[in-house]
Amino acid sequence: MTGTTLGSKAAPVRFDGVSKVFGKDVVAVDSIDLQVDAGKLVTLLGPSGCGKTTTLRMIAGLEMASSGRILIGDRDVTRLPATDRDVSMVFQSYALFPHMSVLENVMYGLTFSGFVKEEARNRAMQGLDLVGLKGFDTRLPSELSGGQQQRVAVARALVLEPQVLLFDEPLSNLDAKLRRQVREDIRAIQQDLGLTVVYVTHDQEEALAVSDEIVVMRNAAIAQIGTPRQLYDAPNDRFVADFIGExxxxxxxxxxxxxxxxxxxxxxxxxxxxxxxxxxxxxxxxxxxxxxxxxxxxxxxxxxxxxxxxxxxxxxxxxxxxxxxxxxxxxxxxxxxxxxxxxxxxxxxxxxxxxxxx
Incomplete structure (x- = not known):
């Protein structure tokens, strides 16, 4: 990957006693405290229904917390809509526009945010260069492999220079070999740019490979937080021991x-x-x-x-x-x-x- 003028405005994320309740009594996230340091990649890991995706969506502003506070940097964003939070999200499904070229897909958020066309184009080209897709700008998404499509989605998020970059099961649609390559690409980009990344997966090996810290979730709560080696070598209980590796x-x-x-x-x-x-x-x-x-x-x-x-x-x-x-x-x-x-x-x-x- 080559250099780029894209910069990082990485900010920490903090949850203070945050809960999310759907309806009258469905507790999706139960009073969690969490600190994600600026420039770190933190993975939310756990089985289906544990609350990890709801936690990610509350950072993005796609779900509103029922109680507690969410801070990005020094700013309380608990009640702010998604458009005012300065975060970008990379989805499991890529969410690319099939009728637009790769370059147009990457430019879309920039144009929507008010960048003039020439600046949007320059930043989009830098983003494609950063994710190893220089020369792919005129292709349609249908002409790319799954791994290349995911890189386009990453580039589209990166060029907005968000304070926090969010990944929701980004590799689940890729085969095993591509999963390894793309996760290495994501980790390299995150470290090169010093990005704050919150990453959701149910894949233990993926979490161990990419993370500075892992937050293991169970039943809407946090079971244990630690580095990959801490969780693997010193789990707190049977659940964490069995879930992190075999x-x-x-x-x-x-x-x-x-x-x-x-x-x-x-x-x-x-x-x-x-x-x-x-x-x-x-x-x-x-x-x-x-x-x-x-x-x-x-x-x-x-x-x-x-x-x-x-x-x-x-x-x-x-x-x-x-x-x-x-x-x-x-x-x-x-x-x-x-x-x-x-x-x-x-x-x-x-x-x-x-x-x-x-």
């Missing part, structure tokens, strides 16, 4: 705590790990598939129920008194056959203790 959740017993370190027991197998403030007693351990160690002499007795070769690794389903777990292993040359009796242990780093919620 996690095996196993019941265990904390038999002792010394300082910040706990010793746990699963069927006679003992393992030491950070206690995270939990006392002796029942608990849950969350273990990523790559953090399970198969085949060493010590560990929990298990049986290989299923073995799947996926090219770069083996995937195993193990069963035992603990139930069923999913494990991955890099050794594809000497795979374990279904029915093999093994011992399952845990890597030194990675397993996380969680409160027992049952």
């Amino acid at each position: 996690a095996n959740l196993l019941h265990c017993e904390i038999v002792s705590v010394e300082g910040d370190e706990a010793t746990i027991d699963i069927e006679g197998y003992r393992h030491r790990l950070p206690a995270r403030g939990l006392p002796p007693g029942p608990a849950t351990i969350a273990v990523r598939p790559s953090r399970l160690v198969i085949g060493r002499d010590e560990g929990v007795p298990a049986t290989v129920a299923k073995a799947t070769y996926v090219g770069v690794r083996m995937e195993y389903t193990l069963t035992g008194g603990f139930g069923q777990v999913f494990a991955v292993h890099d050794d594809v040359d000497t795979p374990l056959e279904p029915g093999t009796e093994v011992h399952m242990g845990f890597a030194t780093r990675g397993p996380v203790l969680l409160p027992d919620e049952d």
